[in-house]
Amino acid sequence: MERQRERGAARGRVYDPAAARRWKAKHRLARYGLTREAFGWLLERREGACGMCRIPFEEGQLTFVDHDHACCPDEKRSCGDCVRGLLCLRCNTGLGYIEHMGEMARAYLDGVSTLPALW
Numbered sequence: 001m002e003r004q005r006e007r008g009a010a011r012g013r014v015y016d017p018a019a020a021r022r023w024k025a026k027h028r029l030a031r032y033g034l035t036r037e038a039f040g041w042l043l044e045r046r047e048g049a050c051g052m053c054r055i056p057f058e059e060g061q062l063t064f065v066d067h068d069h070a071c072c073p074d075e076k077r078s079c080g081d082c083v084r085g086l087l088c089l090r091c092n093t094g095l096g097y098i099e100h101m102g103e104m105a106r107a108y109l110d111g112v113s114t115l116p117a118l119w
Contacts, residue, residue, distance in 0.1 A: 032065040033080020039065075042086050051085030052095065064092035069099065 029039050043063075049056045057063055064087045069075070071082035087095065 029065075031076060032067060032078040032083060034065065034083065038080075038083075039086075042083070046085065050088040050091050052087055052091035055088065057086075057088065062089055063087075064089065066092065066095065 026036070029036065034042075043057075046054070047056070051066065065078065066084045066087045067078040068082035068084060072078045
């Protein structure tokens with residue numbers, strides 16, 4: 001990041017943090033096949049809160065785009081058609097564990113329920 005700023009300064013460009021944030025937000029949304037309008041609609045749909053825990057997002061808080069990995073297996077990209085909602089860091093992390101470990105958990109629970117009682 002610092003090297004990019006130095007190259008820009010060498011070309012006579014001034015680093016603008018607001019422009020950098022706008023550029024980053026636009027391209028982050030584009031990776032998930034979303035426009036600003038679609039992102040705004042997703043945010044409005046849940047009244048500005050996480051889709052799972054329903055805790056409202058705070059100003060500047062990271063918001064994660066949740067999508068179906070069966071459709072688009074790349075963790076940080078989506079076609080846009082499989083976007084399910086917006087999540088906070090805690091719920092995004094938890095859902096990731098659930099999705100990756102779900103099959104093992106189901107197999108474990110199926111096996112446990114068939115064991116005879118020990119007491």
